[in-house]
Amino acid sequence: MIRLTLVLAAVTFVASMALGFVYQSTKPKIDLQDKLTKERARKIALPDAACGVFIEQEGDGTTYYRGYRDPDTTGFAGYVVTARGKGYSSTIETVVGVDPYGRITGLRITSQQETPGLGTRIQEVLSTRTVADAIAEMVGRGEVERLCVEVEADTTMPCVQVSLLDGVGCEALEKAVAERDTTRVIELVPPAFGISAEDSAVYLSTPASTFTLAAAVIGELRMRNTPWFLQQFIGKRAGNLLVRADESDEYIQAITGATISSVAVTESVREAIQNLRKEIGGFEEAAD
Amino acid sequence: LSSVGEFTKGFVKENPVFRLVLGLCPVLAVTTSLKNGVGMGLAATFVLVGSNVIISLIRKAVPSRIRIPCYIVVIASFVTVVDLVMAGYTPELHKNLGLFIPLIVVNCIILGRAEAFASKNTVGRSFVDGLGMGLGFTFALVITASVREIIGTGKIWDLVLLGRSYNPVVAAVLSPGAFITLGFLIGLFNLLEKRKA
Numbered sequence: 001m002i003r004l005t006l007v008l009a010a011v012t013f014v015a016s017m018a019l020g021f022v023y024q025s026t027k028p029k030i031d032l033q034d035k036l037t038k039e040r041a042r043k044i045a046l047p048d049a050a051c052g053v054f055i056e057q058e059g060d061g062t063t064y065y066r067g068y069r070d071p072d073t074t075g076f077a078g079y080v081v082t083a084r085g086k087g088y089s090s091t092i093e094t095v096v097g098v099d100p101y102g103r104i105t106g107l108r109i110t111s112q113q114e115t116p117g118l119g120t121r122i123q124e125v126l127s128t129r130t131v132a133d134a135i136a137e138m139v140g141r142g143e144v145e146r147l148c149v150e151v152e153a154d155t156t157m158p159c160v161q162v163s164l165l166d167g168v169g170c171e172a173l174e175k176a177v178a179e180r181d182t183t184r185v186i187e188l189v190p191p192a193f194g195i196s197a198e199d200s201a202v203y204l205s206t207p208a209s210t211f212t213l214a215a216a217v218i219g220e221l222r223m224r225n226t227p228w229f230l231q232q233f234i235g236k237r238a239g240n241l242l243v244r245a246d247e248s249d250e251y252i253q254a255i256t257g258a259t260i261s262s263v264a265v266t267e268s269v270r271e272a273i274q275n276l277r278k279e280i281g282g283f284e285e286a287a288d
Numbered sequence: 289l290s291s292v293g294e295f296t297k298g299f300v301k302e303n304p305v306f307r308l309v310l311g312l313c314p315v316l317a318v319t320t321s322l323k324n325g326v327g328m329g330l331a332a333t334f335v336l337v338g339s340n341v342i343i344s345l346i347r348k349a350v351p352s353r354i355r356i357p358c359y360i361v362v363i364a365s366f367v368t369v370v371d372l373v374m375a376g377y378t379p380e381l382h383k384n385l386g387l388f389i390p391l392i393v394v395n396c397i398i399l400g401r402a403e404a405f406a407s408k409n410t411v412g413r414s415f416v417d418g419l420g421m422g423l424g425f426t427f428a429l430v431i432t433a434s435v436r437e438i439i440g441t442g443k444i445w446d447l448v449l450l451g452r453s454y455n456p457v458v459a460a461v462l463s464p465g466a467f468i469t470l471g472f473l474i475g476l477f478n479l480l481e482k483r484k485a
Contacts, residue, residue, distance in 0.1 A: 004354050011346070011358045015365040022369050029376030037379070113387055 038095065041108035042067075045097030048077040048105070055279075062275040067097075076100055081276045085268025087114050088260040096269050098276065102283035107269065114261045294416045298424025304397045305428035305470075306477035311397040314388045315432060316466040322445050325433030327381040328388060329426025331370045333419065335392050338366040340406040340418030347407045359402045360393070367392045397425060428473075435469050436460045 042065060043049075049067025057063050062081060069075030078099040085092050090113035097105040277283060304310045314332070318324045342362045350358045371389045374382040382389065392398065401421055406414040434444060440461030442450035459465045 004351055007350055008354050008357060008361075011350070011361050015361050019365055019368055022372055026372040026376040030372070033376060033379045 037110055041095040041110045042080050042097075044108045045095045045106045046078050046080050047097075049080075049097075050077075052077075052080070057279065062272070062279045064276055064279065078105055079276055079280070081272045082110075083265075083268035083272035085264035085271075087112060087264040090114055092261060092264050092268065094265055094269055094272075096272060098273060098283075100284045101286040102273070102277065103286075104269075104273075109265070112261070291413070291416050294413060295420040298417075298420035298422070299427055300424075300477070300480075302421075303424045303428055303477065304421055305425060305432075306474050307481075308397075309474070310400060311395045311425060312470070313391065314395065315429060315470065316463070318385055318388050319429055319433035319436055319466060319469075320440070320461045321384075321437050322430065322433045323381065324384050325429035326426065327374075327378070328385055329422070329429040331374065331385070331389060332392055332395060332397070332425055333422025334370055335363060335366040335395075336398055336401060336422040336425075337415060337418040338369075339363045339398060339402055340414040341411055343402045343406040344409060344411045344414035355407065356399075356403075359399060359407075363398050363402065364393045397421060432466075432469055432473060435473070436465055440465060 042052075046052075046065075046067045048069055050069055051071050051073065052065050052067035053073070054063065054065050065080040067077040067080060069077050078097055080095060080097050083094045083096055085094075091111070092109060092114065093111040094107055094109050096107040099105050298304065300307070302308060305312065305315050311332075314328050318328045339359070339362050343359055346358070346362075367390060370392070371382075374385070374389060401417060405417045409417070437444055438449055439457050440459070442448065442454040442456050457465075460469065
């Protein structure tokens with residue numbers, strides 16, 4: 001019996017030492033990925049904020065982020081707060097952006113381990129990588145989004161329908177953007193985005209307007225890439241969030257991973273916003 | 289079997305998925321895209337090779353009565369290594385595979401090879417067996433994922449294959465599509481084996 005114990009102890013000891021080494025080696029990289037995920041989530045949750053500060057609270061207080069439109073911390077854009085709720089098989093962590101009036105500006109789930117195929121579909125996206133994504137990657141999404149913010153202020157250009165290119169066209173456009181070949185980009189963009197020649201004459205008359213178009217597409221993509229489940233939150237106040245629209249004997253709502261996950265997100269977002277309201281002493285009154 | 293025979297048996301003759309019908313949970317769940325299939329296959333191959341080698345090394349020192357807990361500790365350690373490395377270096381793939389990475393611990397191919405082969409053979413032969421079986425498993429995942437992704441999205445590895453006019457059969461990337469595709473592929477492998485005989 002002693003031999004059995006010693007052998008098992010030796011195996012587990014060696015395994016734990018090896019795992020300790022791997023953990024220490026990968027920890028900086030995992031922490032960095034975690035930080036990047038949270039930064040990306042914050043940008044999606046509060047897209048108007050160019051910078052901000054974390055307001056740390058001691059004890060049970062709610063830590064939140066105050067976002068500003070301008071780098072000199074002027075032009076208050078809103079708050080970002082993290083919500084945590086118990087889902088079907090994990091704690092779901094959601095980053096929520098709220099404007100100064102308490103309306104949700106966006107949100108992103110940053111961590112969950114729900115049932116694959118059910119609960120994980122709370123993060124489902126409608127579209128996959130498109131040519132507009134490729135443009136954003138080439139010229140830098142930040143630059144395109146900055147352009148988007150700038151041009152949206154003084155243009156009424158409608159968002160165009162994003163359509164997928166075939167492989168050949170996509171590669172050609174990626175190449176043209178990488179080489180900064182504006183003439184070629186202008187040649188390729190109209191068919192890529194499915195707009196007519198007349199429209200393209202208006203939209204693509206200058207290199208700047210080419211990127212304007214790309215910026216508009218990115219704006220639409222941002223919405224299209226928002227998971228369907230999360231769309232319901234946009235523009236709502238905490239008090240408007242619904243756990244369940246109605247109850248009916250005819251339409252029995254099954255208890256599934258998806259239902260439990262969705263309710264967990266809804267409840268946790270509501271609670272996080274209520275806690276934020278207490279922390280800041282209430283939201284501003286909207287004119288409407 | 290020769291070393292070449294040990295290596296190649298996992299691809300067709302003793303393919304863990306199509307012939308032995310083992311490890312079906314990740315096959316059904318993660319083969320919605322080729323990227324996921326390759327990622328899961330390589331992760332399982334690493335665990336198979338590593339655990340086979342270590343189990344073969346310690347096989348004479350481990351008493352029979354505690355061999356299964358020892359094997360599980362070894363397998364779980366390799367799975368944890370894969371999990372940590374993927375989380376740090378391939379976060380997107382790690383997110384896509386999700387729960388199925390830790391679940392490699394209970395993949396019956398891994399424990400099956402440890403018990404049936406590595407615990408009775410030399411380190412070299414166990415290495416070749418693990419590599420062959422792992423790549424055979426990857427091969428099965430790649431075929432299943434390719435069929436499902438092409439039919440279900442018209443694309444493969446982000447490359448548009450069937451053109452914009454193709455109307456994807458979304459069911460292929462949902463659960464029923466996984467069962468149907470796997471059923472057809474197992475049938476195909478059985479047919480090939482019958483013809484060979």
